[in-house]
Amino acid sequence: xxxxxxxTALKTLLIVLVAAVLAFAVASLxxxxxxxxxxxxxxxxSMSAAYYSLSFSYTGDIDDLARTVSNNVEAENHANTSSFGxxxxxxSDFDGYCEDKSEDFxxxxxxxxxxxxxxxxYESVGIDSAVSCAVEAMRHVEGFPRNNALMQLILKVNSKxxxxxxxxxxxxxxxIVPLEQQTxxxxxxxxxxxxxxx
Numbered sequence: 772x773x774x775x776x777x778x779t780a781l782k783t784l785l786i787v788l789v790a791a792v793l794a795f796a797v798a799s800l801x802x803x804x805x806x807x808x809x810x811x812x813x814x815x816x817s818m819s820a821a822y823y824s825l826s827f828s829y830t831g832d833i834d835d836l837a838r839t840v841s842n843n844v845e846a847e848n849h850a851n852t853s854s855f856g857x858x859x860x861x862x863s864d865f866d867g868y869c870e871d872k873s874e875d876f877x878x879x880x881x882x883x884x885x886x887x888x889x890x891x892x893y894e895s896v897g898i899d900s901a902v903s904c905a906v907e908a909m910r911h912v913e914g915f916p917r918n919n920a921l922m923q924l925i926l927k928v929n930s931k932x933x934x935x936x937x938x939x940x941x942x943x944x945x946x947i948v949p950l951e952q953q954t955x956x957x958x959x960x961x962x963x964x965x966x967x968x969x
Contacts, residue, residue, distance in 0.1 A: 803825040804823070804826040806822045807819045807822030807823040807826060807835075807842075811838075811842060817842070817843075819838075819842045820842035820843045820851065823836075824836075824839045824855065833864045833868050836858060836859050836862060837868065837872075839851075839855045839859075840852060840855045840887070841884070841887075843891075844891070849890075849895035850891075850895045853896060856888030856891060859884070860885065860904075860907075869881040879912070879916065879918070879919075881908060882918060882919045882920050885905065885907075886921075886922070886923030886924065889902075889905045890927045892904055893927060898935070898936040902940065904920070905923075906921070908920035909947070914947065914948065914953045915947050915949040915950075915953045915960065917953075917956055921947075924940065925940055925944070925960055925963055925964060928940060928967070929967050932967065933967075934967060937964045937968045940964055941968065944957075944964060
């Protein structure tokens with residue numbers, strides 16, 4: 772009698788486990804955006820990025836792609852940030868998305884996200900790719916505004932005390948003509964690099 776109870780309990784447990792696995796698989800494949808949002812709220816940014824990436828493959832929605840990038844940034848997954856960042860920047864809706872996000876958050880979203888992508892490129896691919904990304908982002912602003920993509924890269928390179936990369940950045944910074952109200956900020960930024968490479 773006891774053996775029959777044990778066997779029944781084990782079969783029931785197995786059925787419950789199989790049902791749970793199937794439910795998880797259905798949720799993962801059928802509702803990746805919901806799973807991504809859940810993982811994001813739990814602080815599991817790596818899983819969230821994977822689910823948003825899957826959702827983007829279904830929908831082509833730029834918001835899914837942007838959240839894939841931002842969650843990879845949070846997870847410090849530089850290679851994925853760089854790779855998905857390239858897709859984001861080249862997306863046909865990127866310009867409009869940047870305008871909308873900039874209005875929502877009160878900051879220049881293009882400069883913010885491109886700065887994060889530049890840093891990821893610096894960490895995973897190297898300074899040349901990072902500089903190219905930053906220079907491209909700077910084409911969309913006048914002069915040298917605060918918190919631009921190039922400045923984010925300058926701060927990262929300085930934190931690593933990377934003199935060679937500092938020299939490459941200084942070459943690009945010196946090509947920029949700041950607006951009058953940006954002059955002090957521009958000079959401070961340039962001086963960070965000058966101090967670094969001394």
